[in-house]
Amino acid sequence: xxxxxxxxxxxxxxxxxxxxxxxxxxxxxxxxxxxxxxxxxxxxxxxxxxxxxxxxxxxxxxxxxxxxxxxxxxxxxxxxxxxxxxxxxxxxxxxxxxxxxxxxxxxxxxxxxxxxxxxxxxxxxxxxxxxxxxxxxxxxxxxxxxxxxxxxxxxxxxxxxxxxxxxxxxxxxxxxxx
Amino acid sequence: xxxxxxxxxxxxxxxxxxxxxxxxxxxxxxxxxxxxxxxxxxxxxxxxxxxx
Numbered sequence: 001x002x003x004x005x006x007x008x009x010x011x012x013x014x015x016x017x018x019x020x021x022x023x024x025x026x027x028x029x030x031x032x033x034x035x036x037x038x039x040x041x042x043x044x045x046x047x048x049x050x051x052x053x054x055x056x057x058x059x060x061x062x063x064x065x066x067x068x069x070x071x072x073x074x075x076x077x078x079x080x081x082x083x084x085x086x087x088x089x090x091x092x093x094x095x096x097x098x099x100x101x102x103x104x105x106x107x108x109x110x111x112x113x114x115x116x117x118x119x120x121x122x123x124x125x126x127x128x129x130x131x132x133x134x135x136x137x138x139x140x141x142x143x144x145x146x147x148x149x150x151x152x153x154x155x156x157x158x159x160x161x162x163x164x165x166x167x168x169x170x171x172x173x174x175x176x177x178x
Numbered sequence: 179x180x181x182x183x184x185x186x187x188x189x190x191x192x193x194x195x196x197x198x199x200x201x202x203x204x205x206x207x208x209x210x211x212x213x214x215x216x217x218x219x220x221x222x223x224x225x226x227x228x229x230x
Binding site: 153 | 197198201
């Protein structure tokens with residue numbers, strides 16, 4: 001991957017990841033308002049906004065890093081499966097996206113029910129779940145940012161083997177590895 | 179395709195870092211908690227049934 005392309009994909013990746021984090025933080029605020037507010041209009045507005053933010057912002061932003069991240073990893077010497085921190089980021093991102101998909105239906109349900117003004121005590125469990133799930137997602141995304149910045153040491157067995165093989169090749173054919 | 183030769187003095191594989199072990203442990207605990215909640219009917223199953 002050329003230097004220019006790598007910088008472009010990296011910028012896109014950071015933008016998507018940080019945008020996702022910010023959108024989830026907004027979602028959490030709305031989930032708390034929807035849960036705790038006594039004003040029916042605020043509750044209705046909060047759940048409608050949550051539904052729109054999820055469909056038009058969080059959903060695209062959650063899948064975009066799954067494209068830019070592996071592209072960056074595979075296009076650079078870092079690799080996708082060579083370092084534990086990259087693997088951990090991939091697992092967290094993938095799980096977060098899957099969990100988001102699972103929650104699409106309850107989010108839509110809350111928005112529809114709140115819009116009709118028929119939220120009842122029976123819906124409390126879903127309301128609380130929205131708060132817990134978005135708080136957990138926020139924590140997971142903060143963790144991925146920490147991993148990306150600190151890059152904790154640790155090479156997988158696969159990464160170690162590939163590095164060893166590349167060293168052997170570069171010793172045997174030094175002109176090819178430059 | 180030629181394979182790179184493996185010399186007999188190959189260094190030992192690196193030890194898995196402590197943070198990775200902690201990460202895996204937390205991950206397993208979270209999966210077990212979610213499965214337990216699901217089996218107890220606390221999470222999504224209950225919600226979906228309620229929504230129908």
